[in-house]
Amino acid sequence: MRIKDRPEFATKPKPLTTAKEASVAEAVAAMAEHDYGCIVVVDAAGGIEGVMTERDVMKRLVNQGRDAGATRVADIMTSNPRVGRDTDELLDWLRIMSNERFRRLPVVDAEGRLVAVMTQGDLVSYTWPDLIYRVRRNGLRGVPDMLNPLLIGGGIMLYTLVMILLLRTI
Secondary structure, eight states: OBGGGSGGGGGOOOOOEEOTTSBHHHHHHHHHHHTOSEEEEEOTTSOEEEEEEHHHHIIIIITTTOOTTTSBHHHHSEESOOOEETTSBHHHHHHHHHHHTOOEEEEEOTTOOEEEEEEHHHHHHHHHHHHHHHHHHHGGGGHHHHHHHHHHHHHHHHHHHHHHHHHHHO
8 A cells, every 4th residue: 555545644744844954942842832753854945855853852962962052953863864755655664664763754745745754653553454454354364464564563563652651751
């Protein structure tokens, strides 16, 4: 199934964007206001230059004792992030994100315009109903074909729960 074929994809909120020259304080304020875990860094033409995540803020700003008002987004963002197309397969990106250990995927349309930011949680929640439907429809005979996606999804769900618990203790 392609990313854009999921009904939930159409209801994803518009991604937050900023210029790399913005201060980290400005970007974090926007992220907090909208309750987003990342902000996409774009150039004047709308091209994606990077992504600044909560993890980037923790590792490259807070941990290093930097001033959020004096530090530019460009100084701590993840440059040249992986970018998916809305026509890409969900399970392919779920596997890539899990293997390469990143949780946020900017998604662009055919013209290269940013249309959404998908998280591992999004991909898992979009995939689980289909997997459950297949198990019910096919019974046990379809289990071997679905075992890999089920293990990936279960691992990501467990990882997400552990991260939530860890972040709450900080």
